[in-house]
Amino acid sequence: MPSGEVFTGPVEETVNGTIHFDFPSIFRGHEIKGITLEVKDGVVIKWNAEVGGSLLDDIFATEGANMFGEVAIGTNYNIQKATKNILFDEKIGGSVHMAIGQSYIQTGGKNNSQIHWDMIANMRNGGKIFTDGKLIYENGLFLGELSMG
Numbered sequence: 001m002p003s004g005e006v007f008t009g010p011v012e013e014t015v016n017g018t019i020h021f022d023f024p025s026i027f028r029g030h031e032i033k034g035i036t037l038e039v040k041d042g043v044v045i046k047w048n049a050e051v052g053g054s055l056l057d058d059i060f061a062t063e064g065a066n067m068f069g070e071v072a073i074g075t076n077y078n079i080q081k082a083t084k085n086i087l088f089d090e091k092i093g094g095s096v097h098m099a100i101g102q103s104y105i106q107t108g109g110k111n112n113s114q115i116h117w118d119m120i121a122n123m124r125n126g127g128k129i130f131t132d133g134k135l136i137y138e139n140g141l142f143l144g145e146l147s148m149g
Contacts, residue, residue, distance in 0.1 A: 004075045007104075007107075010109075011108070012069075013041055015042045015067075016039055019039070020035070020121060021037075021119035023082045032055055032056070034049055035048075042067050047060060059115060062114055063113060065113050070118065072090065073137070074092045086120075095123055095124075099118045101115030123139070127140065
């Protein structure tokens with residue numbers, strides 16, 4: 001598999017908002033497309049999918065699956081299109097992916113689940129990432145000099 005991602009675990013209870021994952025995915029042998037999740041205080045409270053919505057119902061019935069365990073940015077700009085192979089597609093430059101379920105304890109994650117499923121969103125057409133109120137990523141690209149100070 002090619003390299004090309006920066007990932008961490010979120011502080012689970014601080015995740016809020018709505019995200020639409022527009023790249024198709026295969027989970028447990030079933031295709032799912034157009035996933036939209038609404039998150040409040042770290043818990044997925046509402047979900048739907050354009051294709052495969054009943055699979056989401058089954059997944060979110062699993063203990064711990066309704067929280068995010070990973071957030072990542074794809075950085076391999078040589079990958080040009082999705083293949084439905086998540087370990088490849090999650091590295092697409094200009095994308096982000098978030099996994100519901102099991103957290104990475106190595107990054108401080110606390111959530112425990114039998115599920116760890118990455119979903120991918122295209123950020124190349126208007127997507128933005130803010131860190132501590134500062135815009136650091138826009139339209140699939142990091143902006144300027146990143147400072148940790």
